[in-house]
Amino acid sequence: MTTTSPKLTHQSSIQAVFDAQRRHAPQMALTTAKERLERIGRIHRWIQEHEADLLQAMRADFRKPAAEALLGDLGALYYEIRHTNKHLARWMKPHRVPTPLPLLGTSSYVRYEPKGNVLVIAPWNYPFGLCIKPLVAAISTGNVVMLKPSEMTPNTTRTIKRMVEELFPPEEVAVFEGDAAVATQLLDLPFNHIFFTGSPAVGKIVMAAAAKHLTSVTLELGGKSPVIVDETANIKAAAEQVAWGKYFNNGQTCIAPDYLLVHESVKEPFLRAFRESVQRMYNPNGQSADQSESYCRIVNKNHFGRVRRLIEDAVQKGANVTLGGQLNEADNFIAPTVLEGVTDQMAVMQEEIFGPVLPVVPYQTADEALRVINSREKPLALYIQSGSRRNIDYIMQRTSAGDTVVNDLFWQFGHMDLPFGGVNNSGIGKSNGFFGFQELSNMRGVIKRDFGTARFIYPPYTNQIEKL
Numbered sequence: 011m012t013t014t015s016p017k018l019t020h021q022s023s024i025q026a027v028f029d030a031q032r033r034h035a036p037q038m039a040l041t042t043a044k045e046r047l048e049r050i051g052r053i054h055r056w057i058q059e060h061e062a063d064l065l066q067a068m069r070a071d072f073r074k075p076a077a078e079a080l081l082g083d084l085g086a087l088y089y090e091i092r093h094t095n096k097h098l099a100r101w102m103k104p105h106r107v108p109t110p111l112p113l114l115g116t117s118s119y120v121r122y123e124p125k126g127n128v129l130v131i132a133p134w135n136y137p138f139g140l141c142i143k144p145l146v147a148a149i150s151t152g153n154v155v156m157l158k159p160s161e162m163t164p165n166t167t168r169t170i171k172r173m174v175e176e177l178f179p180p181e182e183v184a185v186f187e188g189d190a191a192v193a194t195q196l197l198d199l200p201f202n203h204i205f206f207t208g209s210p211a212v213g214k215i216v217m218a219a220a221a222k223h224l225t226s227v228t229l230e231l232g233g234k235s236p237v238i239v240d241e242t243a244n245i246k247a248a249a250e251q252v253a254w255g256k257y258f259n260n261g262q263t264c265i266a267p268d269y270l271l272v273h274e275s276v277k278e279p280f281l282r283a284f285r286e287s288v289q290r291m292y293n294p295n296g297q298s299a300d301q302s303e304s305y306c307r308i309v310n311k312n313h314f315g316r317v318r319r320l321i322e323d324a325v326q327k328g329a330n331v332t333l334g335g336q337l338n339e340a341d342n343f344i345a346p347t348v349l350e351g352v353t354d355q356m357a358v359m360q361e362e363i364f365g366p367v368l369p370v371v372p373y374q375t376a377d378e379a380l381r382v383i384n385s386r387e388k389p390l391a392l393y394i395q396s397g398s399r400r401n402i403d404y405i406m407q408r409t410s411a412g413d414t415v416v417n418d419l420f421w422q423f424g425h426m427d428l429p430f431g432g433v434n435n436s437g438i439g440k441s442n443g444f445f446g447f448q449e450l451s452n453m454r455g456v457i458k459r460d461f462g463t464a465r466f467i468y469p470p471y472t473n474q475i476e477k478l
Protein backbone atom coordinates (compact mmCIF):
# COMPACT_ATOMS: atom_id res chain seq x y z
CA MET A 11 0.00 0.00 0.00
CA THR A 12 1.36 3.44 -0.88
CA THR A 13 0.63 6.52 1.21
CA THR A 14 0.54 9.96 -0.31
CA SER A 15 1.20 13.04 1.78
CA PRO A 16 -1.83 15.35 2.06
CA LYS A 17 -1.88 18.16 -0.50
CA LEU A 18 -0.64 21.48 0.81
CA THR A 19 -3.34 24.15 0.90
CA HIS A 20 -3.68 27.59 2.40
CA GLN A 21 -5.51 25.87 5.26
CA SER A 22 -2.61 23.53 6.09
CA SER A 23 -0.91 23.85 9.46
CA ILE A 24 1.79 26.41 10.17
CA GLN A 25 4.41 23.66 10.34
CA ALA A 26 3.31 22.05 7.06
CA VAL A 27 3.39 25.38 5.23
CA PHE A 28 6.74 26.28 6.73
CA ASP A 29 8.25 22.94 5.67
CA ALA A 30 6.85 23.27 2.15
CA GLN A 31 8.18 26.83 1.89
CA ARG A 32 11.59 25.66 3.05
CA ARG A 33 11.63 23.03 0.32
CA HIS A 34 10.46 25.58 -2.24
CA ALA A 35 12.87 28.38 -1.25
CA PRO A 36 15.76 27.21 -3.51
CA GLN A 37 13.44 27.39 -6.52
CA MET A 38 12.34 30.92 -5.61
CA ALA A 39 15.98 31.88 -5.29
CA LEU A 40 16.47 31.04 -8.96
CA THR A 41 13.72 33.39 -10.17
CA THR A 42 14.73 36.17 -12.54
CA ALA A 43 13.87 39.83 -12.13
CA LYS A 44 11.14 39.36 -14.74
CA GLU A 45 9.58 36.47 -12.80
CA ARG A 46 9.68 38.38 -9.51
CA LEU A 47 8.17 41.46 -11.13
CA GLU A 48 5.44 39.33 -12.65
CA ARG A 49 4.50 38.25 -9.10
CA ILE A 50 4.59 41.82 -7.83
CA GLY A 51 2.50 42.82 -10.85
CA ARG A 52 -0.17 40.32 -9.73
CA ILE A 53 -0.37 42.08 -6.39
CA HIS A 54 -0.48 45.50 -8.04
CA ARG A 55 -3.32 44.52 -10.39
CA TRP A 56 -5.28 42.84 -7.60
CA ILE A 57 -5.09 45.95 -5.44
CA GLN A 58 -6.18 48.19 -8.29
CA GLU A 59 -9.08 45.90 -9.14
CA HIS A 60 -10.15 45.60 -5.48
CA GLU A 61 -9.32 49.09 -4.27
CA ALA A 62 -12.94 49.81 -3.34
CA ASP A 63 -13.14 46.60 -1.23
CA LEU A 64 -9.91 47.48 0.50
CA LEU A 65 -10.97 51.02 1.36
CA GLN A 66 -14.28 49.65 2.60
CA ALA A 67 -12.51 47.07 4.80
CA MET A 68 -10.34 49.71 6.44
CA ARG A 69 -13.37 51.95 6.92
CA ALA A 70 -15.22 49.07 8.57
CA ASP A 71 -12.24 48.40 10.84
CA PHE A 72 -11.86 51.90 12.29
CA ARG A 73 -13.57 54.47 10.13
CA LYS A 74 -10.33 55.14 8.27
CA PRO A 75 -11.18 57.83 5.72
CA ALA A 76 -10.61 56.66 2.12
CA ALA A 77 -8.17 59.51 1.48
CA GLU A 78 -6.04 58.46 4.47
CA ALA A 79 -6.05 54.82 3.35
CA LEU A 80 -5.07 55.93 -0.16
CA LEU A 81 -2.26 58.13 1.14
CA GLY A 82 -1.06 56.08 4.10
CA ASP A 83 -1.64 52.48 3.06
CA LEU A 84 -1.70 52.41 -0.71
CA GLY A 85 0.38 55.48 -1.64
CA ALA A 86 3.73 54.31 -0.27
CA LEU A 87 2.98 50.76 -1.47
CA TYR A 88 2.40 51.99 -5.03
CA TYR A 89 5.64 53.99 -4.85
CA GLU A 90 7.48 50.88 -3.67
CA ILE A 91 6.04 48.78 -6.49
CA ARG A 92 6.80 51.39 -9.17
CA HIS A 93 10.32 51.92 -7.85
CA THR A 94 10.99 48.17 -7.72
CA ASN A 95 9.67 47.73 -11.28
CA LYS A 96 12.10 50.34 -12.46
CA HIS A 97 15.22 49.20 -10.61
CA LEU A 98 14.99 45.52 -9.69
CA ALA A 99 16.96 44.15 -12.64
CA ARG A 100 19.85 46.48 -11.77
CA TRP A 101 19.66 45.73 -8.02
CA MET A 102 19.89 41.99 -8.74
CA LYS A 103 23.06 42.29 -10.82
CA PRO A 104 26.34 41.59 -9.03
CA HIS A 105 27.67 44.91 -7.68
CA ARG A 106 31.34 45.18 -8.71
CA VAL A 107 33.75 46.61 -6.15
CA PRO A 108 37.34 47.90 -6.67
CA THR A 109 40.28 45.50 -6.39
CA PRO A 110 42.95 46.31 -3.77
CA LEU A 111 46.54 46.16 -5.06
CA PRO A 112 47.62 42.97 -3.20
CA LEU A 113 44.69 41.19 -4.89
CA LEU A 114 45.82 42.04 -8.40
CA GLY A 115 44.53 39.37 -10.76
CA THR A 116 41.17 39.06 -9.01
CA SER A 117 37.77 40.66 -9.45
CA SER A 118 35.24 41.12 -6.65
CA TYR A 119 31.57 41.76 -6.34
CA VAL A 120 28.64 41.71 -3.93
CA ARG A 121 25.94 39.24 -4.79
CA TYR A 122 22.47 39.81 -3.33
CA GLU A 123 20.91 36.45 -2.61
CA PRO A 124 17.57 35.73 -0.94
CA LYS A 125 17.52 35.14 2.80
CA GLY A 126 15.11 32.22 2.29
CA ASN A 127 12.15 31.80 4.65
CA VAL A 128 10.81 35.18 5.69
CA LEU A 129 8.16 35.97 8.32
CA VAL A 130 6.31 39.30 8.19
CA ILE A 131 4.36 40.38 11.29
CA ALA A 132 2.28 43.50 10.74
CA PRO A 133 0.45 46.06 12.92
CA TRP A 134 -3.10 47.39 12.62
CA ASN A 135 -2.63 51.12 12.06
CA TYR A 136 -1.86 50.87 8.33
CA PRO A 137 -3.09 47.30 8.19
CA PHE A 138 -2.76 46.75 4.46
CA GLY A 139 0.27 48.85 3.51
CA LEU A 140 2.49 47.72 6.39
CA CYS A 141 1.80 44.07 5.60
CA ILE A 142 2.07 44.17 1.81
CA LYS A 143 4.99 46.60 1.44
CA PRO A 144 7.41 44.17 3.17
CA LEU A 145 5.86 41.36 1.11
CA VAL A 146 6.78 43.22 -2.08
CA ALA A 147 10.35 43.68 -0.84
CA ALA A 148 10.55 40.00 0.16
CA ILE A 149 9.32 38.83 -3.26
CA SER A 150 11.69 41.20 -5.05
CA THR A 151 14.56 39.48 -3.24
CA GLY A 152 13.34 35.98 -4.14
CA ASN A 153 12.17 34.85 -0.70
CA VAL A 154 9.24 32.69 0.36
CA VAL A 155 7.01 34.45 2.86
CA MET A 156 4.61 33.81 5.73
CA LEU A 157 2.46 36.79 6.72
CA LYS A 158 0.80 37.46 10.08
CA PRO A 159 -1.43 40.54 9.74
CA SER A 160 -2.98 42.20 12.78
CA GLU A 161 -5.95 40.66 14.57
CA MET A 162 -7.24 44.13 15.45
CA THR A 163 -8.34 44.95 11.91
CA PRO A 164 -10.22 41.77 10.95
CA ASN A 165 -11.83 43.12 7.78
CA THR A 166 -8.51 44.15 6.27
CA THR A 167 -6.82 40.95 7.43
CA ARG A 168 -9.51 38.87 5.69
CA THR A 169 -8.97 40.89 2.49
CA ILE A 170 -5.22 40.29 2.69
CA LYS A 171 -5.82 36.56 3.10
CA ARG A 172 -8.20 36.49 0.16
CA MET A 173 -5.69 38.32 -2.03
CA VAL A 174 -2.78 36.05 -1.17
CA GLU A 175 -4.84 32.89 -1.61
CA GLU A 176 -6.00 34.03 -5.03
CA LEU A 177 -2.52 35.02 -6.18
CA PHE A 178 0.04 32.61 -4.69
CA PRO A 179 0.45 28.92 -3.90
CA PRO A 180 1.02 28.43 -0.16
CA GLU A 181 4.60 27.24 -0.68
CA GLU A 182 5.40 30.76 -1.97
CA VAL A 183 3.28 33.08 0.16
CA ALA A 184 0.85 32.19 2.96
CA VAL A 185 -1.18 34.16 5.48
CA PHE A 186 -1.89 33.14 9.06
CA GLU A 187 -4.62 35.04 10.85
CA GLY A 188 -4.61 35.37 14.61
CA ASP A 189 -3.29 37.16 17.63
CA ALA A 190 -0.16 36.91 19.78
CA ALA A 191 -0.71 33.16 20.22
CA VAL A 192 -0.38 32.54 16.48
CA ALA A 193 2.57 34.94 16.29
CA THR A 194 4.22 32.97 19.11
CA GLN A 195 3.81 29.70 17.19
CA LEU A 196 5.31 31.30 14.12
CA LEU A 197 8.19 32.74 16.11
CA ASP A 198 9.17 29.24 17.24
CA LEU A 199 10.19 28.36 13.68
CA PRO A 200 13.72 28.79 12.32
CA PHE A 201 12.99 31.55 9.80
CA ASN A 202 15.92 33.10 7.97
CA HIS A 203 14.56 36.61 8.50
CA ILE A 204 11.74 38.28 10.41
CA PHE A 205 10.33 41.63 9.32
CA PHE A 206 8.32 42.94 12.27
CA THR A 207 6.38 46.20 12.44
CA GLY A 208 4.85 47.07 15.79
CA SER A 209 5.58 48.31 19.29
CA PRO A 210 9.02 48.33 20.93
CA ALA A 211 7.65 46.03 23.68
CA VAL A 212 6.66 43.29 21.22
CA GLY A 213 9.78 44.04 19.16
CA LYS A 214 11.83 42.81 22.14
CA ILE A 215 9.81 39.57 22.27
CA VAL A 216 10.36 39.07 18.54
CA MET A 217 14.10 39.70 18.85
CA ALA A 218 14.42 37.30 21.77
CA ALA A 219 12.59 34.59 19.80
CA ALA A 220 14.76 35.28 16.75
CA ALA A 221 17.90 34.94 18.87
CA LYS A 222 17.09 31.27 19.50
CA HIS A 223 17.70 30.53 15.82
CA LEU A 224 20.06 33.46 15.16
CA THR A 225 17.43 34.69 12.71
CA SER A 226 18.12 38.18 11.41
CA VAL A 227 15.44 40.80 12.11
CA THR A 228 14.11 44.05 10.80
CA LEU A 229 12.22 45.80 13.56
CA GLU A 230 10.09 48.77 12.50
CA LEU A 231 9.03 50.14 15.89
CA GLY A 232 7.71 53.37 17.36
CA GLY A 233 8.12 55.68 20.31
CA LYS A 234 7.91 59.38 20.99
CA SER A 235 8.74 61.41 17.87
CA PRO A 236 9.10 65.13 18.66
CA VAL A 237 8.35 68.11 16.45
CA ILE A 238 10.33 71.27 17.20
CA VAL A 239 8.94 74.63 16.16
CA ASP A 240 11.61 77.26 16.66
CA GLU A 241 11.45 81.07 16.74
CA THR A 242 12.24 81.34 13.01
CA ALA A 243 9.61 78.86 11.77
CA ASN A 244 6.90 79.71 9.26
CA ILE A 245 4.18 79.56 11.89
CA LYS A 246 1.15 79.18 9.64
CA ALA A 247 2.67 76.39 7.53
CA ALA A 248 4.10 74.63 10.59
CA ALA A 249 0.75 74.75 12.43
CA GLU A 250 -1.08 73.31 9.45
CA GLN A 251 1.43 70.50 8.96
CA VAL A 252 1.53 69.53 12.64
CA ALA A 253 -2.29 69.55 12.88
CA TRP A 254 -2.50 67.30 9.81
CA GLY A 255 0.27 64.96 10.98
CA LYS A 256 -1.05 64.68 14.54
CA TYR A 257 -4.67 63.87 13.65
CA PHE A 258 -4.08 61.89 10.44
CA ASN A 259 -5.36 58.34 11.12
CA ASN A 260 -6.40 59.74 14.51
CA GLY A 261 -2.81 60.04 15.67
CA GLN A 262 -2.29 56.30 15.17
CA THR A 263 0.79 56.71 12.99
CA CYS A 264 4.24 55.47 13.98
CA ILE A 265 5.81 58.63 12.55
CA ALA A 266 3.18 61.04 13.90
CA PRO A 267 4.58 64.01 15.82
CA ASP A 268 4.04 62.68 19.34
CA TYR A 269 4.71 65.89 21.29
CA LEU A 270 5.45 69.51 20.41
CA LEU A 271 8.50 71.48 21.48
CA VAL A 272 7.74 75.12 20.73
CA HIS A 273 9.90 78.19 21.32
CA GLU A 274 8.28 80.28 24.07
CA SER A 275 8.29 83.41 21.85
CA VAL A 276 6.09 81.80 19.17
CA LYS A 277 3.96 79.53 21.35
CA GLU A 278 0.82 81.68 21.36
CA PRO A 279 0.74 82.50 17.62
CA PHE A 280 1.54 78.85 16.84
CA LEU A 281 -1.28 77.49 19.02
CA ARG A 282 -3.71 80.05 17.56
CA ALA A 283 -2.81 79.00 14.02
CA PHE A 284 -2.97 75.34 15.10
CA ARG A 285 -6.53 75.73 16.42
CA GLU A 286 -7.55 77.48 13.19
CA SER A 287 -6.05 74.63 11.15
CA VAL A 288 -7.92 72.00 13.18
CA GLN A 289 -11.13 74.00 12.74
CA ARG A 290 -10.61 74.19 8.96
CA MET A 291 -9.80 70.48 8.68
CA TYR A 292 -12.41 68.89 10.92
CA ASN A 293 -15.01 71.52 11.84
CA PRO A 294 -15.33 73.66 8.69
CA ASN A 295 -19.04 74.39 9.31
CA GLY A 296 -18.77 74.76 13.05
CA GLN A 297 -19.81 71.16 13.73
CA SER A 298 -17.88 68.82 16.02
CA ALA A 299 -15.10 66.61 14.61
CA ASP A 300 -17.27 63.53 15.23
CA GLN A 301 -19.44 64.71 12.32
CA SER A 302 -16.45 64.93 10.01
CA GLU A 303 -16.01 62.24 7.36
CA SER A 304 -12.29 63.08 7.40
CA TYR A 305 -11.77 62.13 11.04
CA CYS A 306 -10.72 58.54 11.79
CA ARG A 307 -11.47 56.67 15.03
CA ILE A 308 -9.40 54.95 17.71
CA VAL A 309 -9.10 51.33 16.63
CA ASN A 310 -10.87 49.66 19.58
CA LYS A 311 -12.04 49.97 23.19
CA ASN A 312 -8.67 48.98 24.66
CA HIS A 313 -6.82 51.70 22.84
CA PHE A 314 -9.64 54.18 23.50
CA GLY A 315 -9.27 53.46 27.21
CA ARG A 316 -5.50 53.75 27.01
CA VAL A 317 -5.61 57.22 25.37
CA ARG A 318 -8.37 58.37 27.74
CA ARG A 319 -6.22 57.36 30.71
CA LEU A 320 -3.31 59.36 29.30
CA ILE A 321 -5.50 62.49 29.20
CA GLU A 322 -6.98 61.85 32.66
CA ASP A 323 -3.59 61.20 34.23
CA ALA A 324 -2.21 64.43 32.76
CA VAL A 325 -5.20 66.50 33.92
CA GLN A 326 -5.05 64.97 37.39
CA LYS A 327 -1.38 65.96 37.60
CA GLY A 328 -2.06 69.55 36.58
CA ALA A 329 -2.18 69.72 32.76
CA ASN A 330 -4.82 71.82 30.99
CA VAL A 331 -6.88 70.68 28.02
CA THR A 332 -6.73 73.77 25.81
CA LEU A 333 -8.35 72.19 22.75
CA GLY A 334 -10.77 69.28 22.40
CA GLY A 335 -10.93 66.74 25.20
CA GLN A 336 -14.44 65.51 24.22
CA LEU A 337 -14.87 61.73 24.26
CA ASN A 338 -17.54 59.32 23.07
CA GLU A 339 -16.78 55.77 24.11
CA ALA A 340 -19.63 54.25 22.09
CA ASP A 341 -17.86 55.43 18.94
CA ASN A 342 -14.19 55.28 20.09
CA PHE A 343 -14.14 59.02 19.43
CA ILE A 344 -11.62 61.40 20.99
CA ALA A 345 -11.69 64.96 19.66
CA PRO A 346 -8.48 66.61 18.40
CA THR A 347 -6.91 67.47 21.75
CA VAL A 348 -4.12 69.74 22.97
CA LEU A 349 -2.59 69.48 26.46
CA GLU A 350 -0.60 72.35 27.98
CA GLY A 351 1.29 72.46 31.25
CA VAL A 352 2.59 68.91 30.88
CA THR A 353 5.49 67.53 32.91
CA ASP A 354 7.76 64.50 32.73
CA GLN A 355 5.81 62.94 35.61
CA MET A 356 2.80 62.45 33.33
CA ALA A 357 2.39 59.21 31.37
CA VAL A 358 1.58 61.28 28.28
CA MET A 359 5.22 62.45 28.29
CA GLN A 360 6.60 58.96 28.92
CA GLU A 361 4.60 56.63 26.66
CA GLU A 362 3.99 56.72 22.92
CA ILE A 363 0.58 58.43 22.67
CA PHE A 364 -0.72 56.83 19.46
CA GLY A 365 -3.89 58.91 19.59
CA PRO A 366 -5.18 62.43 18.81
CA VAL A 367 -3.52 64.20 21.75
CA LEU A 368 -0.76 66.79 21.42
CA PRO A 369 1.21 67.72 24.56
CA VAL A 370 2.88 71.12 24.29
CA VAL A 371 6.32 71.68 25.81
CA PRO A 372 7.56 75.30 25.57
CA TYR A 373 11.32 75.95 25.60
CA GLN A 374 13.56 79.01 25.76
CA THR A 375 16.90 77.78 24.45
CA ALA A 376 17.74 75.08 21.92
CA ASP A 377 19.71 73.23 24.60
CA GLU A 378 16.60 73.04 26.75
CA ALA A 379 14.70 71.41 23.85
CA LEU A 380 17.62 69.05 23.23
CA ARG A 381 17.56 67.93 26.86
CA VAL A 382 13.90 66.92 26.50
CA ILE A 383 14.65 64.90 23.36
CA ASN A 384 17.89 63.34 24.53
CA SER A 385 16.53 62.25 27.90
CA ARG A 386 14.27 59.86 25.96
CA GLU A 387 14.88 56.92 23.62
CA LYS A 388 16.09 57.79 20.12
CA PRO A 389 12.95 58.61 18.13
CA LEU A 390 11.72 57.08 14.89
CA ALA A 391 11.24 60.57 13.47
CA LEU A 392 12.44 64.00 14.52
CA TYR A 393 10.70 66.91 12.82
CA ILE A 394 12.17 70.41 12.73
CA GLN A 395 10.19 73.50 11.75
CA SER A 396 12.72 76.28 11.31
CA GLY A 397 13.85 78.97 8.90
CA SER A 398 17.37 78.97 10.30
CA ARG A 399 20.00 76.72 8.81
CA ARG A 400 22.13 77.26 11.88
CA ASN A 401 19.36 76.10 14.20
CA ILE A 402 18.65 73.07 12.04
CA ASP A 403 22.32 72.03 11.99
CA TYR A 404 22.62 72.63 15.74
CA ILE A 405 19.73 70.25 16.43
CA MET A 406 20.77 67.64 13.85
CA GLN A 407 24.32 67.43 15.21
CA ARG A 408 23.15 66.92 18.78
CA THR A 409 20.39 64.35 18.30
CA SER A 410 19.90 60.96 16.68
CA ALA A 411 16.72 59.74 14.99
CA GLY A 412 15.57 57.20 12.41
CA ASP A 413 14.66 59.95 9.94
CA THR A 414 14.26 63.72 10.00
CA VAL A 415 12.02 65.94 7.92
CA VAL A 416 12.59 69.68 8.00
CA ASN A 417 9.61 71.97 7.41
CA ASP A 418 7.29 69.13 6.44
CA LEU A 419 6.07 65.78 7.74
CA PHE A 420 5.79 62.11 6.79
CA TRP A 421 7.52 62.16 3.39
CA GLN A 422 10.36 59.97 4.65
CA PHE A 423 7.98 56.99 4.41
CA GLY A 424 7.19 57.58 0.75
CA HIS A 425 10.71 58.50 -0.41
CA MET A 426 12.13 55.34 -1.95
CA ASP A 427 15.69 56.68 -2.16
CA LEU A 428 15.88 57.27 1.59
CA PRO A 429 16.28 54.58 4.26
CA PHE A 430 13.14 54.40 6.38
CA GLY A 431 13.38 53.00 9.90
CA GLY A 432 14.31 53.68 13.47
CA VAL A 433 17.36 53.47 15.68
CA ASN A 434 17.60 51.19 18.73
CA ASN A 435 14.31 51.48 20.64
CA SER A 436 12.52 52.89 17.56
CA GLY A 437 13.80 50.16 15.29
CA ILE A 438 16.58 48.10 13.79
CA GLY A 439 17.18 47.90 10.04
CA LYS A 440 15.80 49.97 7.20
CA SER A 441 13.27 49.63 4.42
CA ASN A 442 12.12 51.46 1.23
CA GLY A 443 13.44 50.77 -2.24
CA PHE A 444 16.99 49.46 -2.38
CA PHE A 445 17.28 49.65 1.43
CA GLY A 446 14.45 47.11 1.76
CA PHE A 447 15.98 44.98 -0.99
CA GLN A 448 19.28 44.98 0.89
CA GLU A 449 17.55 44.23 4.20
CA LEU A 450 15.86 41.11 2.87
CA SER A 451 18.93 39.83 1.03
CA ASN A 452 22.11 38.21 2.17
CA MET A 453 25.00 40.27 0.83
CA ARG A 454 27.45 37.62 -0.27
CA GLY A 455 30.94 38.90 -0.95
CA VAL A 456 32.62 37.10 -3.85
CA ILE A 457 36.26 37.20 -4.96
CA LYS A 458 37.26 35.46 -8.19
CA ARG A 459 40.87 35.00 -9.20
CA ASP A 460 41.24 35.63 -12.92
CA PHE A 461 45.01 35.21 -13.22
CA GLY A 462 48.20 34.83 -11.16
CA THR A 463 48.53 33.69 -7.55
CA ALA A 464 49.87 35.33 -4.41
CA ARG A 465 52.40 32.51 -4.04
CA PHE A 466 54.74 34.62 -1.91
CA ILE A 467 52.38 34.17 1.08
CA TYR A 468 53.02 30.41 1.19
CA PRO A 469 55.80 28.89 3.33
CA PRO A 470 58.71 28.98 3.45
CA TYR A 471 58.03 32.63 4.38
CA THR A 472 60.20 35.50 3.16
CA ASN A 473 60.16 39.17 4.08
CA GLN A 474 57.94 39.85 1.01
CA ILE A 475 54.95 39.37 3.32
CA GLU A 476 55.84 42.62 5.04
CA LYS A 477 55.07 44.44 1.77
CA LEU A 478 51.39 43.43 1.95
Ligand code: NAD
Binds near residue numbers: 212
Ligand atom coordinates in the same frame (compact mmCIF):
# COMPACT_ATOMS: atom_id res chain seq x y z
P1 NAD B 1 1.91 45.47 18.49
O1 NAD B 1 3.36 45.38 18.77
O2 NAD B 1 0.94 45.36 19.61
O3 NAD B 1 1.46 44.36 17.43
C1 NAD B 1 2.12 44.18 16.19
C2 NAD B 1 1.97 42.74 15.74
O4 NAD B 1 2.59 41.89 16.72
C3 NAD B 1 0.53 42.26 15.60
O5 NAD B 1 0.43 41.45 14.44
C4 NAD B 1 0.30 41.43 16.86
O6 NAD B 1 -0.62 40.35 16.67
C5 NAD B 1 1.68 40.88 17.11
N1 NAD B 1 1.90 40.59 18.54
C6 NAD B 1 1.30 41.17 19.61
N2 NAD B 1 1.77 40.63 20.77
C7 NAD B 1 2.68 39.71 20.42
C8 NAD B 1 3.51 38.82 21.16
N3 NAD B 1 3.48 38.77 22.48
N4 NAD B 1 4.33 38.00 20.47
C9 NAD B 1 4.39 38.05 19.12
N5 NAD B 1 3.62 38.87 18.36
C10 NAD B 1 2.77 39.68 19.00
O7 NAD B 1 1.73 46.86 17.69
P2 NAD B 1 0.40 47.53 17.16
O8 NAD B 1 -0.42 47.99 18.31
O9 NAD B 1 -0.23 46.66 16.13
O10 NAD B 1 1.00 48.80 16.40
C11 NAD B 1 1.35 49.97 17.06
C12 NAD B 1 2.83 50.07 17.28
O11 NAD B 1 3.52 49.83 16.08
C13 NAD B 1 3.26 51.46 17.70
O12 NAD B 1 4.28 51.37 18.65
C14 NAD B 1 3.79 52.07 16.42
O13 NAD B 1 4.67 53.14 16.60
C15 NAD B 1 4.42 50.88 15.77
N6 NAD B 1 4.51 51.04 14.34
C16 NAD B 1 5.73 51.20 13.77
C17 NAD B 1 5.82 51.39 12.39
C18 NAD B 1 7.15 51.59 11.70
O14 NAD B 1 7.18 51.52 10.48
N7 NAD B 1 8.23 51.83 12.41
C19 NAD B 1 4.66 51.42 11.63
C20 NAD B 1 3.45 51.25 12.26
C21 NAD B 1 3.37 51.05 13.62
